[in-house]
Amino acid sequence: MKTQKSKSLITTASAVLWLVAFKLLVPWQALAVGSWTDVINEPPGVAFEQMVLLSDGSVMGQDSYGETNWWQLTPDTQGSYANGSWKQLAPMHYPRYSYGKLVLRDGRVMVMGDEIDGNGATAEVYDPVSNAWTDLPPSGVGFSDSECVLLPNGDVLIAPVSWNPYPKWTMTIYSPAANSWSFPGSSLAYQDEASWVKLPDDSILSIDLDATTSERFIPSLLQWVPDANVPVAIYSGSEMGPAFLLPDGRAFFLGGTGHTVLYTPSTLGGTNYGRWAPGPDIPSGRVTADAPGAMMVNGRVLCAVAATAANGGIPAPTWFYEYNYSDLSSSTNGSFYETSSPGNPTNGSSINLPSRTFSFLALPDGTILCCNGYLNQLSVY
Secondary structure: OOOHHHHHHHHHHHHHHHHHHHHHHHHHHHHOOOOOEEOOOOOOOOOEEEEEEOOOOOEEEEEOOOOOOEEEEEOOOOOOOOOOEEEEOOOOOOOOOOOEEEEOOOOOEEEEOOOOOOOOOOEEEEEOOOOEEEEOOOOOOEEEEEEEEEOOOOOEEEEEEEOOOOOOOEEEEEEOOOOEEEEEEEOOOOOOOOOEEEOOOOOEEEEOOOOOOEEEEEOOOOEEEEOOOOOOOOOEOOEEEEEEEOOOOOEEEEEOOOOEEEEEOOOOOOOOOOEEEEOOOOHHHOEOOOOOEEEOOOOOEEEEEEOOOOOOOOOOOEEEEEEEOOOOOOOOOOEEEEEOEOOEOOOOOOEOOOHHHEEEEEOOOOOEEEEEOOEEEEEEO
């Protein structure tokens, strides 16, 4: 018969073994990352610049060489996008590069503005049912590097807008129901090159350009209100990275400085300030500047990073990381783990293309579609 003392020793030994196994297991789980698969049967001679997920689960891709041309990728009968089929869609009316886009509640795609091709004063919508583009009525303003987001009532908030008589920090709202524009006010600071996050209360969070101030748009008030100061610099040369709403309700921003920050909304809601905290720096001194990111179904963020924020991550190369906000081994609000690149899918190395030339799109099957405006090859992560 075992004594009480021997039982305690056995229990203690079991606990130690369990803790050792747990500590060995947790880093393995944290380090497990995804992999890349090339998309087959792509249209010949086409490199995709922008992508949109339609309400039926198919993907619209914009041709970077003929910017008015769009193609549609439909997954196969097994739901595979890598083995999907393609068809060409009706051409957009105006060539566009670096512009706002989103899917309206009725399934149409709205695009507005342009940074390079001189069509910043235009906006149009695509109807997937009729396969046709329609110009929207003139807004009287220009859109360049504008953010856009769908409001709770189905209207579209866009900022910044510019050109007289409106100052450059003005916002506009497009009503699909009325097919008209309104100008309810301005943001508190310039929103050019910004990233927005829609919080659980439907307010829109932004960090101000080249500043450590933040603000939120309150839909019920139709106005921007100040929020707490950001503890680290996120912009570098007016460039920052993407931002996301995490599964735990916090917002996560990646910086052109290589810093990251997390925002916790106030439990009181409304116009009350939230709380900012520094996140982990991107490893090896790397940065996100005009670079893409995408939220995965496991709550991690796939992001593309560069060695410098100059010219939006130019020169090349680009590396790829997963950010795990719930990493138990981290004391700095999560950790980054390097993964392979779409050009080097097995060895974890970089690809010799600028970070700003990549785009990501989260797909319904839990994968991430990746394109590059210089590369005639899409990949799925």
